[in-house]
């Protein structure tokens with residue numbers, strides 16, 4: 001069949017960008033066996049962490065895994081173990097308000113299906129997690145970015161946010177600590193969001209996957225779980241247990257009682273349609289949570305060491321500026337020398353064999369000169385990568 005007679009693809013894919021130069025250069029490195037220092041690596045399974053390997057594998061080997069007994073919300077035991085996780089963090093929630101998904105991306109997709117008609121809108125933070133754009137487009141909704149304000153430590157620019165709300169806006173995505181800026185949502189911001197959510201009938205979706213990775217004390221203990229307006233909290237073991245390959249995340253549903261009931265009925269229909277979370281990981285979850293401190297303490301130690309390296313490398317650098325993130329796995333560096341950011345990243349990789357993310361990938365303006373690096377890279381590589389950036393400048 002020639003392409004003229006083939007079925008047309010969905011318009012969802014109109015956003016597909018061409019292959020960029022940085023990507024092509026990396027591909028050519030791979031083909032020629034050229035090594036590089038990857039300062040973007042945020043896959044925790046590839047940065048030399050020590051996992052309780054035998055215990056994890058043993059937890060997955062349960063007799064009950066041979067039976068299929070699906071519950072659209074996820075097994076009760078798995079949900080109860082999530083309730084215990086929150087209890088340890090000082091939050092009381094009910095297993096009845098939890099829905100398991102295979103990833104946070106899937107959680108977002110469920111929530112867009114739950115709340116949006118095709119063509120309606122979601123609001124995403126900028127700078128922010130690049131996947132929101134793809135997730136929105138793949139689910140047939142439009143996205144609008146709202147700005148975080150650098151001069152106030154990346155707090156929400158409410159004037160800008162208000163100007164982005166239309167009568168089609170249904171969801172406001174929040175990430176705290178944010179990827180990549182590391183800011184944490186304050187009580188003051190949450191209070192303003194509450195007014196906005198109530199008056200504009202917008203649901204808040206809070207991604208708190210980095211909430212166990214704080215680098216300074218969080219004075220605002222906000223209760224996102226008991227609210228009189230719709231708040232969905234998304235989290236999962238990709239970051240909590242640094243096990244993204246196990247594919248288990250969840251949604252907590254919060255809001256006014258009668259609305260919550262209707263909401264859960266609909267969410268259950270979506271979850272029942274996909275039933276995507278594997279039985280072995282659901283059965284293993286209560287045991288896996290026992291390793292939380294062991295795994296997280298390694299990640300936190302790594303991040304703290306890397307932040308020290310960053311501080312000693314760049315705190316008195318004549319042209320590089322950075323603000324220490326309050327939480328999360330990333331740092332943002334700024335310099336006029338990084339202009340234009342994509343070109344800079346290309347030249348850095350070409351000359352020094354160091355890979356960093358251009359800030360524009362996360363919604364930074366191209367003329368701001370930002371790059372983003374991961375803080376969980378092995379410290380030796382992290383240090384030599386930073387040295388090479390200095391040399392290059």
Ligand SMILES: Cc1ncc(COP(=O)(O)O)c(C=O)c1O
Pocket residue numbers: 042102103104105106129175179207209236238239244249
């Ligand atoms: C903001 C944010 N949310 C969620 C995730 C994890 O996604 P998943 O649960 O789909 O692995 C990431 C991964 O980097 C992230 O940066």
